[in-house]
Amino acid sequence: MIRYTLTRLALLLLGLLVASVLIFLTLRVLPGDVAQLVAGTNSTPEQVAAIRERLGLGEPLVTQYLAWIGGVLRGDLGTSLLTGSSVVDELVEKAQVTVPLGIFALTIALVFSLPLGVVSAMRRARASGTALNVGSQALAAVPVVWAGMMLVVVFAVWLGWLPAQGFPRSGWADPAAAIRSLVLPALTIGIVEGAMLLRFVRSATLQAVGQDYVRTAAAKGLTRNAALVRHGLPNVGLSVITVLGLQVAGIIVGAVVIEQLFTLPGIGRMLVADVSARDLPKVQGELLVLTGFVLIVGFVVDLAHRALDPRQREAA
Amino acid sequence: MLRRTALAASALLAASALLLAACTTGGGSSASTSTGAPDADASAVIRLVLEPSNLDIRETAGAALDQILVDNVYQGLVSRTPEQEIVPALASDYEVSDDGLTYTFTLREGVTFHDGQELTPQDVVWSLTTRKNTPEWSDSGRLANVETITADGQTITLTLSAPDSTLLWNLSGRAGLILKEGDTVDYKTKTNGTGPFILDQWKQGDSITFTRNDAYWGDKPKVAEVVFDYIPDNQAALNAALAGEVDVVTGFDATLKDQIEANGDFQLVLGKSTDKGTLAFNQTSGPLADKRVRQAIRQAIDHEAIIEALASGETLYGPIPSLDPGYEDLSKVAPYDPEAAKALLKEAGYEDLTLTLTIPSFYSTTIPQILVSDLNEVGITLEVNSVDFPTWLNDVYTNKDYELSFVLHTEARDFENWANPDYYFTYDNPQVQELYKESVAATDPDKAADLLKQAAKIVSQDAAADWLYNGASVVAVGTNISGMPTTNTNARINLAELTKSDG
Numbered sequence: 001m002i003r004y005t006l007t008r009l010a011l012l013l014l015g016l017l018v019a020s021v022l023i024f025l026t027l028r029v030l031p032g033d034v035a036q037l038v039a040g041t042n043s044t045p046e047q048v049a050a051i052r053e054r055l056g057l058g059e060p061l062v063t064q065y066l067a068w069i070g071g072v073l074r075g076d077l078g079t080s081l082l083t084g085s086s087v088v089d090e091l092v093e094k095a096q097v098t099v100p101l102g103i104f105a106l107t108i109a110l111v112f113s114l115p116l117g118v119v120s121a122m123r124r125a126r127a128s129g130t131a132l133n134v135g136s137q138a139l140a141a142v143p144v145v146w147a148g149m150m151l152v153v154v155f156a157v158w159l160g161w162l163p164a165q166g167f168p169r170s171g172w173a174d175p176a177a178a179i180r181s182l183v184l185p186a187l188t189i190g191i192v193e194g195a196m197l198l199r200f201v202r203s204a205t206l207q208a209v210g211q212d213y214v215r216t217a218a219a220k221g222l223t224r225n226a227a228l229v230r231h232g233l234p235n236v237g238l239s240v241i242t243v244l245g246l247q248v249a250g251i252i253v254g255a256v257v258i259e260q261l262f263t264l265p266g267i268g269r270m271l272v273a274d275v276s277a278r279d280l281p282k283v284q285g286e287l288l289v290l291t292g293f294v295l296i297v298g299f300v301v302d303l304a305h306r307a308l309d310p311r312q313r314e315a316a
Numbered sequence: 317m318l319r320r321t322a323l324a325a326s327a328l329l330a331a332s333a334l335l336l337a338a339c340t341t342g343g344g345s346s347a348s349t350s351t352g353a354p355d356a357d358a359s360a361v362i363r364l365v366l367e368p369s370n371l372d373i374r375e376t377a378g379a380a381l382d383q384i385l386v387d388n389v390y391q392g393l394v395s396r397t398p399e400q401e402i403v404p405a406l407a408s409d410y411e412v413s414d415d416g417l418t419y420t421f422t423l424r425e426g427v428t429f430h431d432g433q434e435l436t437p438q439d440v441v442w443s444l445t446t447r448k449n450t451p452e453w454s455d456s457g458r459l460a461n462v463e464t465i466t467a468d469g470q471t472i473t474l475t476l477s478a479p480d481s482t483l484l485w486n487l488s489g490r491a492g493l494i495l496k497e498g499d500t501v502d503y504k505t506k507t508n509g510t511g512p513f514i515l516d517q518w519k520q521g522d523s524i525t526f527t528r529n530d531a532y533w534g535d536k537p538k539v540a541e542v543v544f545d546y547i548p549d550n551q552a553a554l555n556a557a558l559a560g561e562v563d564v565v566t567g568f569d570a571t572l573k574d575q576i577e578a579n580g581d582f583q584l585v586l587g588k589s590t591d592k593g594t595l596a597f598n599q600t601s602g603p604l605a606d607k608r609v610r611q612a613i614r615q616a617i618d619h620e621a622i623i624e625a626l627a628s629g630e631t632l633y634g635p636i637p638s639l640d641p642g643y644e645d646l647s648k649v650a651p652y653d654p655e656a657a658k659a660l661l662k663e664a665g666y667e668d669l670t671l672t673l674t675i676p677s678f679y680s681t682t683i684p685q686i687l688v689s690d691l692n693e694v695g696i697t698l699e700v701n702s703v704d705f706p707t708w709l710n711d712v713y714t715n716k717d718y719e720l721s722f723v724l725h726t727e728a729r730d731f732e733n734w735a736n737p738d739y740y741f742t743y744d745n746p747q748v749q750e751l752y753k754e755s756v757a758a759t760d761p762d763k764a765a766d767l768l769k770q771a772a773k774i775v776s777q778d779a780a781a782d783w784l785y786n787g788a789s790v791v792a793v794g795t796n797i798s799g800m801p802t803t804n805t806n807a808r809i810n811l812a813e814l815t816k817s818d819g
Contacts, residue, residue, distance in 0.1 A: 030706070030707070031706065031707045031710040031711060032704075032705075032706025032707050032708075032709050032710040033706070033710070034706075036706070036709045036710065036713070036714060037369070037705075037706060037709065038369075038375065038376050038377065039375075039377055039454075040376075040377020040378055040454065041377070041709070041713060041723075041725075042377065042454075042455070042727065042730070042733075043377060043454075044451075044457065046451055047451050047452060047456075048714075050451050050452045051375065051452055054452065082369040082370050082376075082504070083369070083370045083504050083505060083520070084370075084502070084504050084505075085504075085505070090520070094521070149551070152555050153555075156555060156558075156559045157555055157558045157559055160559060160560075163559065163561060164552070164555035164556050164558070164559040164561060165547060165552045165555060165556050165561065166522070166523075166545065166547075166556070166561065167522065169517065169519060169522070169523060169525065169543070260548075260549070261549070261552065262552070263522070263545075263546070263547050263548075263549075263552055265519060265520070265521040265522035266521075269521050270520070270521050273367075273521060276704055276705060276706065277369050277706075278706045279369075
């Protein structure tokens, strides 16, 4: 287990390094620069050159990369070219919207997908099971933007129960208002991601039903459902943990879209704005943190999976 | 059920009409739909489209900054009325000598900056001199003709090396803003002006809040607070309006008029603007170097159909919009006539032509769709290359690597670009350059406007570009709001008269 952990950790660090190089290089391929954006369309080339000089955009790529990664190792993600503020500070501020949104969405997804996935598998021969199956298939195929729009039209515009967009200006100083503004966005991501998770739970459960150990348990006198719950579901749980790692990435992507739609001042919206403003140091920092987060979640999931599944331990 | 379908359909459309980050313009005539009593403690929420990337009015270009900061937070010696006329601001009075070489301003007394410091004549001298001598600051070139700036008591004198008919206008914009000498405020995130509103809070990616300046030298604002809520998407803005989260929606899509007016809380107002939907032709080489091809494209485009599709705006057939001096109806220069267009293309030997249109991706697809179909009618295949704005700046604006380009130019009085062969329009006509120079040097405003008019006509006759429409300023105003400017709101929103009633 220790050897596995160390190997896995080395892979994680290598992944982060490769990601940092890729992030740095792909952003440099983008045409357009921030100096021209600052100067605007009525500027002279001299004006642009003066601004570029002041922002230090003329350095060679290797120098820029080493300076950046050196800072990252010291815990400094750099400063925004446009606002001059620290990238870490901005990330922390915006995370106050995105992290609760993600947790909220994941909770919603889990709360309905786990039980309904199992029920849908156990009742696969009945009408209710079929309905769940078809319903989840339809929901999983719904574009997040459209789902969000529908929720807004119903709950914000018609019923007036929840805000249509935005986040309280006072932030979490008013927790009730903050939570209210996150309900619709979280529901949107939660329903779509949850529907996908439901389908996964269903197929994992169905697979478990067909396993020898479930059949053996049933043969020993347990009812089929009891055998499934006692012996099958722990295995379903294991595979769900693995998929959850992927779901986290899905939720981050969902947040980028949903923050735009609901004008939530979170990391996703900041990222989109910074890319279109060519604020490269900021985009680099944001992407590195998001990539790092997904990689770390994958790392933790792998370790947890191995620790919980005796079969994998024996194999090693 | 009908309403449900309509809303769902428009939810899918969600076309956002962002505007090009540009420069200065005028205030606005105001809409008054309110009936209740004004509430002095009110907080009014205004939806805006484009958030500034930072608040540094000295060197960050872009209409998003002028829109909120000029007049409200920062002021110059003079300002502009909604009718685009020059009026005194920090100067109580001004005078221009007959030879157009000396401008004398009387600075108001008792003006203080938001940090409590008093505005001194030296601040004015310093601001204008520094602007003129610092190339990184926006519009510094607009003070090029100013030779000396001096103060004697409360009298500020500007002497010019040559007459400049654009100077007062420029002083009412960015170039004339008065800052505190040697201020150490962090301009990117804070402000320190003399205006009726004080910057209270900027939540990046979300909103900017102004509060009333109780120490303001003039009439105090009639609301306690104004919140600019940045909602880029028109559908989200509509939802916010219908859910009662905003009081005013600017930069709106006029085709959604019925939806926003449906519950009676909003009224859509179409104000004039200097926005020019400009189809630029790169005329340095290739088929577009041939004037007949450019003229054919102009005549192939059904400009009325564009206005109809946008549900707002007016047709425009030359470089100067009706709000600016030198405007003239030039519709006869390029009337819609696909047959004439075909004949011109045949004459030029381009009967089967493929051209590329480079357009920033934040514009709705309405314009490219109309262009593709209109040009197809006359045998031109139009390929649309939608790019993000920095890419457009790089390829089209800086490198002039394009054939056709569409951008909404929002600046008022920007004819100078047609007199600048290095601008991305690639239009080079010495006669126009000479007329423009004469217009700037004219001491009589009427003569200056007349010279511009002559120059604009030549630009249009040369088919230097096509002007697809003169945009409208589309503002949905809550029935509890009055005094909201509705003219040219893409450029500037003066909040001096804004009131919000409780009823």
